[in-house]
Amino acid sequence: MDITKLRLFCNLANSLHFGRAANSSHVSPSTLSRNIKQLEDDLGVSLFVRDNRSVILTHEGEQFLGFAKEVIQQWETYQESLLAQADQLRGQLSIYCSVTASYSFLYEILTEFRVKHPGIAIKLHTGDPAQSIERILAGDEDIAIAAKPDKLPSGISFKPINSSPLIFITANTEDWQGKSWDEIPVIIPEEGLARERLNIWFDSLGIKPNIYAEVKGNEAIVSMVSLGFGVGVAPQIVVDNSPLADKVKRFDPQPDLGPYDTGICVMEKRLKSPIVNAFWSQLREPNR
CATH class of the missing domain: 3.40.190.10 (Periplasmic binding protein-like II)
Known part of the structure; x- marks a missing residue:
């Protein structure tokens, strides 16, 4: 499975707009369209319903999106492992949090992290904290600052940082x-x-x-x-x-x-990623 095609597919699935997806992927719309068509031919199903006005994921496309994200994460984890063995941890870490959390908690955490791992780029998204865990479960983010729910979803690890x-x-x-x-x-x-x-x-x-x-x-x-x-x-x-x-x-x-307990959450399986684990291992729980 071609990782490049999977990344193009995920970008289009997220934006549902060929122009925006092509721009964020740094390819032409025709290149994006050609790669999506090749992917659909390989799979034997239509992943999108598209016309002159809209792009919509098909049922098969929605199912394939979860698979594509999983394959991309596994590939990135493998690449990170090779770099970690060479003591050259490089790559990208995706973080989601609220605006308040970005300057209340994240500044101190990232200041220390960047000193230890200057080769890791941070991709920061801000928004409603109510969506933090959902974005982690969907595979859209590596790390999120979230309010701990009364019942933590299975497969999620949580480290408190503030109450x-x-x-x-x-x-x-x-x-x-x-x-x-x-x-x-x-x-x-x-x-x-x-x-x-x-x-x-x-x-x-x-x-x-x-x-x-x-x-x-x-x-x-x-x-x-x-x-x-x-x-x-x-x-x-x-x-x-x-x-x-x-x-x-x-x-x-x-x-x-x-x-209202605030902390860092991550999918437990993502801790296999050297980059995610490096961030997670740095975190220290507050004294109670």
């Missing part, structure tokens, strides 16, 4: 004291640990919340709360590190939603 409470916040200009939850507009995350904890807490009290907005990303929740749109929930560390920290305040009384 922060989940807190209710409101704008400094707003006063919701004395009002019931069906009157208070609530800004909540679309998904993730905080959303799960909120659902449990509201259900336990028989409360039907007045949801004003469902938001992706803790930083966006702080922003909306600071503008006076309602009461939100976010990890304390996100609030403390926000440039809008002085525009919000704690909403009392504060319920106990449990700890």
Whole structure:
């Protein structure tokens, strides 16, 4: 199986756009199209449905995507092993985290890592922390900074780096004291640990919340709360590190939603990669 074709296929499967996939792969659209057609001919199935406006993965394409990612990871791990034996660890490490995590935790970790392994390039993606573990399971990232779920998925290893409470916040200009939850507009995350904890807490009290907005990303929740749109929930560390920290305040009384444990997660099988293992081995768990 041609690794180059597999990489081109994965790029197209991720972008679902020939122009963008060709550009990110540093090939012409015609070269990309020719390689995808050759791959489909080799497999005897269509991997994409395409017309002048759209590109969509077929059912066979979705199944093949998981296989392609696995083969590419195994090939990269083998290449890394050869370089590690020659004491020349080089390659790329893909990391996913939230914006807050990138400067709260990642700076210190990467500063030490880059000194030890200058030949490893870092590919950093930022986004909603609720998607961190999903991206690891899908094989889209090597490492992710994530909130530890109440039940960790099988095959995932997790090292804690910080624990922060989940807190209710409101704008400094707003006063919701004395009002019931069906009157208070609530800004909540679309998904993730905080959303799960909120659902449990509201259900336990028989409360039907007045949801004003469902938001992706803790930083966006702080922003909306600071503008006076309602009461939100976010990890304390996100609030403390926000440039809008002085525009919000704690909403009392504060319920106990449990700890928001943040840490590094990785697929256990990816620890066979010398590069991933080098990063993982460097991490030290915090003193409790």
